[in-house]
Amino acid sequence: MQDTGEWQALGAHREALDGVHLRDLFEGDRHRGERLVAETDGLLLDFSKNLLTDETVELLAALADRAGLGHRIEAMFGGEPVNTTENRPAWHVALRQPNPPPEVRAEFDHMAEFAAEVRNGHWHAVVNIGIGGSDLGPAVATAALGAYADTELDVRFLSNIDGAHFREVTQGLDPARTLFIVVSKTFTTTETLTNATTARAWVADAVGEDAASSHFAAVTASPNKAQDFGIDAESVFAMWDWVGGRYSLASAVGLSLMLAVGSDAFSEMLAGMHQIDEHFRTAPWVENLPALLGLIGIWNRNFWGWPTYAVLPYSQELALFPAYIQQLDMESSGKSVQADGTPVSTPTGPVVWGQPGTNGQHAFHQLLHQGTDIVPVDFIGFCRPNHSHIGHHDLLMANLFAQAEALAFGAPDAGEPHRSFPGNRPSTVLLGDQLTPHSLGQLVALYEHKVFTQATVWGINPFDQWGVELGKTLASGIAAELTGTAAPNPTRDSSTQSLINRFLAHR
Numbered sequence: 001m002q003d004t005g006e007w008q009a010l011g012a013h014r015e016a017l018d019g020v021h022l023r024d025l026f027e028g029d030r031h032r033g034e035r036l037v038a039e040t041d042g043l044l045l046d047f048s049k050n051l052l053t054d055e056t057v058e059l060l061a062a063l064a065d066r067a068g069l070g071h072r073i074e075a076m077f078g079g080e081p082v083n084t085t086e087n088r089p090a091w092h093v094a095l096r097q098p099n100p101p102p103e104v105r106a107e108f109d110h111m112a113e114f115a116a117e118v119r120n121g122h123w124h125a126v127v128n129i130g131i132g133g134s135d136l137g138p139a140v141a142t143a144a145l146g147a148y149a150d151t152e153l154d155v156r157f158l159s160n161i162d163g164a165h166f167r168e169v170t171q172g173l174d175p176a177r178t179l180f181i182v183v184s185k186t187f188t189t190t191e192t193l194t195n196a197t198t199a200r201a202w203v204a205d206a207v208g209e210d211a212a213s214s215h216f217a218a219v220t221a222s223p224n225k226a227q228d229f230g231i232d233a234e235s236v237f238a239m240w241d242w243v244g245g246r247y248s249l250a251s252a253v254g255l256s257l258m259l260a261v262g263s264d265a266f267s268e269m270l271a272g273m274h275q276i277d278e279h280f281r282t283a284p285w286v287e288n289l290p291a292l293l294g295l296i297g298i299w300n301r302n303f304w305g306w307p308t309y310a311v312l313p314y315s316q317e318l319a320l321f322p323a324y325i326q327q328l329d330m331e332s333s334g335k336s337v338q339a340d341g342t343p344v345s346t347p348t349g350p351v352v353w354g355q356p357g358t359n360g361q362h363a364f365h366q367l368l369h370q371g372t373d374i375v376p377v378d379f380i381g382f383c384r385p386n387h388s389h390i391g392h393h394d395l396l397m398a399n400l401f402a403q404a405e406a407l408a409f410g411a412p413d414a415g416e417p418h419r420s421f422p423g424n425r426p427s428t429v430l431l432g433d434q435l436t437p438h439s440l441g442q443l444v445a446l447y448e449h450k451v452f453t454q455a456t457v458w459g460i461n462p463f464d465q466w467g468v469e470l471g472k473t474l475a476s477g478i479a480a481e482l483t484g485t486a487a488p489n490p491t492r493d494s495s496t497q498s499l500i501n502r503f504l505a506h507r
């Protein structure tokens with residue numbers, strides 16, 4: 001892309017902005033903050049505090065056209081095999097269509113029926129066992145929609161292979177009244193199968209081997225493997241190879257969320273996702289929230305050269321959202337070759353990190369305001385809370401607005417340099433009316449399509465994750481040595497071998 005006129009025009013335009021301060025941009029244009037915004041269905045994106053101008057937005061829109069974003073969107077929505085390295089579609093948008101494909105509708109009905117039974121049954125706890133995309137989506141959504149949970153069910157999430165996580169998650173639970181949902185697209189993931197095996201033994205200890213299988217359901221694209229594990233066929237929910245793990249919340253991977261909030265609220269979340277899907281597909285780039293977020297991401301990453309960005313929800317209910325976006329973005333965008341296998345010629349995915357505000361203000365905002373690196377921030381907040389403590393909410397949101405203001409405009413203090421705030425630090429604000437199933441769905445789809453927009457410009461495949469494979473292969477070889485079923489590898493490097501030896505000697 002950097003050979004194109006569109007890219008080069010952006011490069012020259014960026015250089016022309018050298019020395020320009022956000023203070024100048026706002027002082028020279030009293031309506032900037034009202035104009036550099038986009039809105040759809042109750043969700044406002046204020047991108048005016050980024051280091052850009054109206055011309056930047058036009059040039060970025062031209063870049064999107066040059067990259068063929070419109071065609072790529074139609075290919076993804078049309079179910080074409082856009083995941084080229086795995087030769088399959090990435091068709092998560094089909095999961096949230098009002099009239100989805102029949103197999104999707106059937107699985108939704110299966111989920112809704114199961115959810116109604118479990119929610120009215122004798123269970124007191126549900127534990128979702130999964131990791132990565134089989135954990136983060138339902139975990140973030142269940143926490144986000146805590147105010148919409150309308151049962152006594154205690155829904156928990158077990159992911160880490162660390163036995164401490166099993167101990168923590170099962171603490172205080174009655175195995176006789178605990179249901180486990182094993183979520184694994186492949187049903188081969190070591191963490192998930194290890195935790196599921198331990199969970200089954202824990203249940204069997206209490207209720208006996210025969211009754212234990214009724215405590216398990218599964219969500220997988222490999223139903224035979226789930227049945228081999230001992231899970232009844234009617235408790236196995238399908239997902240399809242055309243749904244990527246980190247794009248799977250709208251599939252049966254969201255079953256634990258549905259158990260917590262019910263099928264109606266789940267449907268509202270799907271409607272929020274679909275609203276953004278249609279917006280992404282139809283709105284002009286300069287009014288298109290996901291495209292704008294992605295194009296600003298390109299601007300910040302490739303033209304300003306900033307290597308990280310922070311996602312800071314001013315919402316305790318969205319405390320896990322940064323971790324969710326971290327997987328979505330970094331597993332999708334952390335690529336060094338393009339879809340055709342040739343090396344990329346520009347930096348790709350930034351490091352994504354974050355925590356909820358206001359906690360982060362007392363931890364890392366020092367660096368955001370006065371550090372030597374610039375970290376663009378996405379602030380996320382809502383006008384109305386899901387609780388009655390209005391005073392808290394006013395203070396929470398006052399802090400969000402103040403942080404974005406302080407980052408942008410700073411406060412010079414020539415006398416005491418350590419008290420000086422340089423400002424000129426970019427941020428974007430996403431302001432929703434209220435965190436609801438609908439708006440949560442909007443946020444999830446918004447970031448999915450942001451990532452897609454960036455990947456389209458970079459020419460990478462955002463739907464594979466081959467970079468996680470080597471570590472898995474090496475770990476299984478080392479695990480065989482640790483358990484004494486394989487001899488040490490004589491060709492292993494001296495550092496890794498010494499560490500293994502020390503572990504074996506000291507455990």
Ligand code: F6P
Nearest residue numbers: 132133134184185186189245468
């Ligand atoms: O480790 C990478 C990964 O494949 C993720 O992409 C995925 O979400 C996670 O592992 C879990 O995979 P599975 O659902 O197959 O257990």
